[in-house]
Amino acid sequence: MNGPSNTASRVTAHVLLIAGALLMLLPFIWMLCVSLLPSEQAQAATVSGDLKRLIPLRPEWSNYPDALAQMGSRRWNGFLDALANSIVIATISVVATVLSSSLVGFAFARIRFRGRGVLFVIMLATMMLPAQVTMIPLFLVFRKLGWVDTILPLVVPSFFGSAFFIFMYRQFIAQIPESLIEAAALDGHGWIGIWWRIALPLSRPVTAICAVFTFIYVWNDFLGPLVYLHSDEQATLAIALNSFRNQFGGVNNVHLLMAASVVTMLPCVLIFIVAQKQFVEGLGRGAVKG
Amino acid sequence: MATVELKNIGKTYESTRAPEGVRAVRGVDIAVRDGEFVVLVGPSGCGKSTLLRMIAGLESITEGSLAIDGRTVNDIPARDRDIAMVFQNYALYPHLSVRANMAFGLHRRRQYPSRMRAMVSPTYRAARTAESRRIDDDVQAAAETLDLVPLLDRLPRELSGGQRQRVAVGRAIVRNPKVFLFDEPLSNLDAKLRVELRIELRQLHRQLKATMIYVTHDQEEAMGLGDRLVVLRDGAVQQNATPTEVYTRPANRFVATFIGMPSMNCVDGRLHRSDAGERFAAEDFVVELPRGKGAGATPGPITFGIRPDRVHVGAAAHSCAWRSEAIVEAVERLGDRADIALRVGAHRLLARSLPEHAPAEGESTAIGFDPRDGHLFADCGDAARIG
Numbered sequence: 001m002n003g004p005s006n007t008a009s010r011v012t013a014h015v016l017l018i019a020g021a022l023l024m025l026l027p028f029i030w031m032l033c034v035s036l037l038p039s040e041q042a043q044a045a046t047v048s049g050d051l052k053r054l055i056p057l058r059p060e061w062s063n064y065p066d067a068l069a070q071m072g073s074r075r076w077n078g079f080l081d082a083l084a085n086s087i088v089i090a091t092i093s094v095v096a097t098v099l100s101s102s103l104v105g106f107a108f109a110r111i112r113f114r115g116r117g118v119l120f121v122i123m124l125a126t127m128m129l130p131a132q133v134t135m136i137p138l139f140l141v142f143r144k145l146g147w148v149d150t151i152l153p154l155v156v157p158s159f160f161g162s163a164f165f166i167f168m169y170r171q172f173i174a175q176i177p178e179s180l181i182e183a184a185a186l187d188g189h190g191w192i193g194i195w196w197r198i199a200l201p202l203s204r205p206v207t208a209i210c211a212v213f214t215f216i217y218v219w220n221d222f223l224g225p226l227v228y229l230h231s232d233e234q235a236t237l238a239i240a241l242n243s244f245r246n247q248f249g250g251v252n253n254v255h256l257l258m259a260a261s262v263v264t265m266l267p268c269v270l271i272f273i274v275a276q277k278q279f280v281e282g283l284g285r286g287a288v289k290g
Numbered sequence: 291m292a293t294v295e296l297k298n299i300g301k302t303y304e305s306t307r308a309p310e311g312v313r314a315v316r317g318v319d320i321a322v323r324d325g326e327f328v329v330l331v332g333p334s335g336c337g338k339s340t341l342l343r344m345i346a347g348l349e350s351i352t353e354g355s356l357a358i359d360g361r362t363v364n365d366i367p368a369r370d371r372d373i374a375m376v377f378q379n380y381a382l383y384p385h386l387s388v389r390a391n392m393a394f395g396l397h398r399r400r401q402y403p404s405r406m407r408a409m410v411s412p413t414y415r416a417a418r419t420a421e422s423r424r425i426d427d428d429v430q431a432a433a434e435t436l437d438l439v440p441l442l443d444r445l446p447r448e449l450s451g452g453q454r455q456r457v458a459v460g461r462a463i464v465r466n467p468k469v470f471l472f473d474e475p476l477s478n479l480d481a482k483l484r485v486e487l488r489i490e491l492r493q494l495h496r497q498l499k500a501t502m503i504y505v506t507h508d509q510e511e512a513m514g515l516g517d518r519l520v521v522l523r524d525g526a527v528q529q530n531a532t533p534t535e536v537y538t539r540p541a542n543r544f545v546a547t548f549i550g551m552p553s554m555n556c557v558d559g560r561l562h563r564s565d566a567g568e569r570f571a572a573e574d575f576v577v578e579l580p581r582g583k584g585a586g587a588t589p590g591p592i593t594f595g596i597r598p599d600r601v602h603v604g605a606a607a608h609s610c611a612w613r614s615e616a617i618v619e620a621v622e623r624l625g626d627r628a629d630i631a632l633r634v635g636a637h638r639l640l641a642r643s644l645p646e647h648a649p650a651e652g653e654s655t656a657i658g659f660d661p662r663d664g665h666l667f668a669d670c671g672d673a674a675r676i677g
Binding site: 177179180182183184185186187188189190193197198201202 | 346347348367368369370371373374375377378379381383384385394395398399465
């Protein structure tokens with residue numbers, strides 16, 4: 001099957017894929033380049049759209065500390081507070097989503113109980129509900145609980161699982177041979193022990209997807225923190241970046257805005273690179289088995 | 291170790307198609323003595339695995355009672371029955387090394403499980419460390435018994451089928467449970483390895499003196515391993531006896547034909563009684579029965595059975611009490627023996643002989659047997675043995 005037509009189609013496919021990948025990368029490369037340009041060159045490149053001027057021949061690394069120091073109302077503290085808040089919210093959300101979604105997915109996959117099918121359908125139906133629909137009722141509930149301007153409204157819902165990830169875990173755990181679950185039961189474990197020691201470690205690819213997706217979603221979430229977090233001390237990086245844009249949004253400071261943007265999105269890129277192997281494996285498995 | 295007592299055990303599955311449910315196991319009475327090796331054997335779908343899983347606690351018991359060491363365990367969950375099971379597909383935890391697989395059950399049953407407490411209490415920490423050392427020693431000892439020491443740090447995917455099977459057995463023995471259950475553990479292995487591991491299992495049983503219940507559909511494996519066989523069919527026990535007794539005095543026609551390879555020859559006919567004695571008669575096949583054989587049976591329809599290894603051909607047939615002429619339909623030469631299909635009138639009989647004594651296909655040969663080696667089965671109900 002290695003004839004000339006096959007080679008030609010493979011070359012065509014690769015050319016198209018590389019072109020697509022470059023197209024996707026272009027905004028990121030543009031942002032990275034502008035973040036390293038001196039102020040005048042960044043302005044000129046942005047206004048003129050001259051691609052030759054985009055290349056940072058002498059990278060201006062000081063743009064980064066300058067941008068980060070000016071985030072928020074207090075020098076450096078604004079950025080550090082926002083970073084800490086983002087890390088805390090993202091970490092709690094990731095851990096809670098992984099634990100709760102896998103536990104519920106495990107129960108749906110392995111425990112036979114009356115009403116399991118109906119509950120699973122109801123759970124899936126919640127995926128159809130747009131977040132905007134529940135936003136106001138949820139806000140009223142959290143206000144009643146006195147949780148506004150705390151991180152609780154942003155992290156507590158993670159402890160109740162996410163319908164999409166519950167579905168993924170359920171599909172994956174259903175593929176684990178029944179005899180492994182039974183062997184663990186004979187070795188003395190109850191349902192929780194089997195979930196923790198067998199199902200969760202074996203679901204590593206799904207856990208990677210769940211963790212990466214949740215992290216990226218929470219890290220980039222703008223609407224949630226905007227609704228619930230009002231004071232500067234509670235702001236996340238997404239909120240701080242928005243304030244920074246409002247303050248330094250003009251073309252004069254585009255290099256600083258891009259530097260701040262790069263720093264904000266860097267953790268997402270790093271996490272994706274680190275978890276890439278597991279992540280791609282998980283997506284592949286989901287496609288075959290799910 | 292322990293005794294296992296099954297009294298009138300039954301299992302009915304709920305089914306939307308059958309309102310009364312589907313009965314997988316019915317009225318099973320088995321008493322397994324301490325240290326005994328009992329094999330549950332039967333064809334696919336006879337309920338042997340279901341029965342084993344009921345003993346393990348992996349299936350609920352819908353009728354009867356199950357006692358382990360004198361204690362009724364019907365409602366005790368699997369994890370509290372202190373039973374170890376070796377599965378057909380080994381069920382090794384793929385993310386854990388051989389060592390961790392073997393220690394898995396021991397860690398669960400630790401007396402000092404808390405790592406947190408070990409951090410704050412020196413006494414607890416010392417006890418926990420000593421316990422960890424004991425677990426390591428137990429794993430090492432079990433690994434030495436089964437020649438698994440070089441494999442202890444490997445993952446299950448890095449092992450061959452036979453090695454995985456031995457790890458599964460190791461995981462069971464390291465726990466020193468009350469009862470060992472084996473669910474067709476050799477069926478995924480090739481024939482040569484199966485024979486080797488059968489011998490190892492037998493040796494292990496002698497060494498551990500453990501109560502073992504083993505499920506297989508392979509009658510040769512069952513005969514070779516068990517102190518006692520329980521032959522099952524359609525969820526009911528057909529015979530519960532030693533392998534020799536099952537082979538030489540099968541309880542009914544099903545057991546007679548299921549146990550033994552090739553299968554027992556069975557000819558349907560009638561029993562006639564006269565002053566001279568009893569006679570079995572079918573078309574082209576009449577056997578004068580020795581005195582006493584069939585004495586308890588009522589004259590009428592009956593089945594006569596004779597094992598192929600008791601049927602002689604050629605010169606060996608001349609000294610037999612029953613003789614006839616037969617056409618050789620086929621000869622299967624199996625190295626150390628030959629299985630010969632013979633046509634006697636309307637009936638086909640199988641005989642087993644040494645390959646050098648086997649006649650050529652298509653030729654006519656003498657055939658004979660001693661009627662005392664024959665078995666008589668009723669021609670109704672479960673075709674019970676009558677002589």
